[in-house]
Amino acid sequence: MPLKQQLTEDMKAAMRAGDKQRLGVIRLILAAVKQREVDERIELDDTQTIAVLEKMLKQRKDSISQYAAANREDLADVERAEMTVIEGYLPAKLSEAEIDALIEAAITETGATSARDMGKVVAAVKTKAAGRADMGQVSARIKARLG
Template identity: 55%
Template sequence: MSALKEQLTAAMKDAMRAKDKARLGVFRMALAAIKQIEVDERIEPDDERVLALLDKLIKQRKDSATQYRDADRADLAEVEEAEIAVLQEFLPEPLTDAEIDALIDDAVSSTGASGMQDMGKVMGILKPQLQGRADMGAASGKVRAKLNS
């Protein structure tokens, strides 16, 4: 079992003992998503895969919160944001812009990327380093700008 899955399971048990229904629901949802991977793909997901899953769940909640705010449903948006806060407790420390730029520079130089045709190579190197620690869409935009210059 991955260490991250064990942490989620332990946190779920703590939430049960504390009778914290909001946190318990978030943990059950995350563990159900992990279980879905286990059943569908017949694998035991490693920490990297669980991290990618948590990243995806956070992104979904951010999108939902934005849509709720646009529809003047602040009450529902706050629920989504509370879930984001709970899930973010399990993500590693976010990278600063300077750290992201340094990683992009390293990836570009190590692949010898010279243009947009090398975008996939650069992102292939960056994705494991940035997963859960930075917004992949923003990082992709930075790589695109770097390769276009």
């Protein structure tokens, strides 16, 4: 089932169950997806929807750190609860070994030999690891491997 359809079904289930917190977060997700679709005049696929979810997750992490710095744990707890719901729609994270295997496969596939070829390798890994790995850390590993 496509991710957007899953979100819609879960929204209906949350309405029936009276789970206002979960319902609110799902509505936020659907609104963010719809906003991107309207802005770009496209229909988002699962990969693009996952990118929207990752962006929302990053926003929540930033908010939590700011709330914690301001001693507003009540607001930080709300953000953490939202993060939990959002993370439920993201695919399972890759293990270190799986990331290393993807990097090795991408290096072989692209024929990369030095740090100049890093862009090709990152692009190849990004398509396979979208939403399942922190691309900042993956890029650092690729750089270390090629450097």
